[in-house]
Amino acid sequence: MRTVNVELGARSYAIHIGEGLLSNADLLLAALPQRKAAIVADANVAPLYLDALTATLSGAGVNALPVVLPAGEEHKDWQTLNRVFDALLAARAERGTALIALGGGVVGDITGFAAATYMRGVPYIQLPTTLLSQVDSSVGGKTAINHPLGKNMIGAFYQPRLVLADTGTLGTLPARELSAGLAEVIKYGLIRDIEFFDWLERNIDKLVARDPAALAYAIERSCRNKAEVVAVDEHETGERALLNFGHTFGHAIETGTGFGTWLHGEAVAMGMVLASELSHRIGLIGAGDVERVRAILVRARLPVAAPDLGVARYRELMGHDKKVRDGALRFVLLRKLGEAFVSADAAREALDAVLAAAGAHA
């Protein structure tokens, strides 16, 4: 078992990474304030792990209420969130009743937001079962639901008590979702860890082939990168925004094509290509660097051709980005591979050129 600690004072917590952690009752018990909990899973993940987890908890004397939600990013909304509240209230869940998020990023985000707001806050635990949620969304306390006008627009910063990343769940993960997770893994290399990026260039085929040792290493190193950033900037007033590399374009793609059409990781991969091209166009990185970004994403079986939404629509969608300040778009760009920064003044012409060249015709 590998462990990464997220250092946030009284709200610090551990991320444990390893095979079979879903059946480790001791780790779960230590994070539960009472012998009552609610497990939230979606309709895809519930048939795989819900019964076993319920049995594990039950064997440890914990009564776990199952809450099964419809699967998919398109359900990350008020209606689905309210189903969690309805179930909690019907079962008389209390302030000490922890919520356990079992599944991918969508379930983790909804469950975390439900925990942040049910009775003004109850404890929660993340049990991520996808690569993307293990390396990104389960760590750092960003919770949210989508709004028709923008992704993750409604949410809270609210930290879990514990994250258990059971690498055993990756064996059955659809290939498309594995690739989507690799997008966020590659992101850490690009924004702040060139050594890791170099390692990824050498090992991306192993990761795609689900080599257990390579995956465990990549998850740990990704979580370590994220934990370091979150520890210094929990509420995204500065450095944490770098984790949004590729996300301004990516969210526009997700919203513009309809939630669920592109997987989040796929949209981020595409967004990283566009952000790299923008970085190149304004003279920060070379064409060879952009090619390296594109090449590793292709090897990770991720899309590198943008959907044709039109330049105007891209601009409109990006205008809802949470990084907008005083009306101006702010992009995470690359100064070089392994070093990102937030730019306040990406030239409009360069951006339009990138969007037009990407196939986003006006």
Next chain:
Amino acid sequence: MRTVNVELGARSYAIHIGEGLLSNADLLLAALPQRKAAIVADANVAPLYLDALTATLSGAGVNALPVVLPAGEEHKDWQTLNRVFDALLAARAERGTALIALGGGVVGDITGFAAATYMRGVPYIQLPTTLLSQVDSSVGGKTAINHPLGKNMIGAFYQPRLVLADTGTLGTLPARELSAGLAEVIKYGLIRDIEFFDWLERNIDKLVARDPAALAYAIERSCRNKAEVVAVDEHETGERALLNFGHTFGHAIETGTGFGTWLHGEAVAMGMVLASELSHRIGLIGAGDVERVRAILVRARLPVAAPDLGVARYRELMGHDKKVRDGALRFVLLRKLGEAFVSADAAREALDAVLAAAGAHA
């Protein structure tokens, strides 16, 4: 102008109390991070103060987006909250765009919760225009909306940047709402400030008659009591629960009769009578003490006869209380007038007797 500070480290803020504060642009400007803000008001309050406030801000160079909501506790729900989000997103409100809650407790609670969750948190300012919101709900960062199964079940602890209580707004407040506010004022005396309770017994008629000096003093002293409690227990893990005196019964009455039928303050007044009777029945306070509680509430023109929901229904409604722990109801009771505590073991028979005697027949 009177000022009470809420001491919460980096999240400390001031409550200013005085006549005409709504037109004090300097105080508002100092709390706004950018020259763009949104004013949230309900359909009752908007016609009274929205134009003047917008003009005040506009004169100071601040562009203020008006968001007008339907009035009433029955609208403190998802649908109304979503109207705020819709308006903010349509106007491209940013992370630096502050929300200004102009109105009573319902608008303050919804706006605060919107601020807590829009883009995972934006600044907000409370401009309470009712006595109840000036002495209670605008202070301390409790934000929430209702759920059909319980009041304030969905929310967040999220502190405002500033509270301006303009006592000039109390002149036009309907008498019923003034009385509702007095319920929370009297509460502070009962739970932790017997000197204030004594003062209230001498001055309640002046307060009902809206004597400006008496009102300003009562508001300041109430806010000071609340600020002291919040400073030591922001997230209600201990002492803050005492502020819920009368609220377990009160919330049951509000939910059981349909949100909006009883004003929150009226339900709290009734709840304080029942909590006092329960305290008496288990031998904590004398019959004379209960009589003092009842008498001052009657003089404040508050209801002291409970709605007949039936004992079973009362119990069911109270089972959703946020203070429930391990399935057991916990009541705020009086050890004596001016000293409350949280009881973990109010005897079931005593509770049933209180409910039955109050007219809540099974």
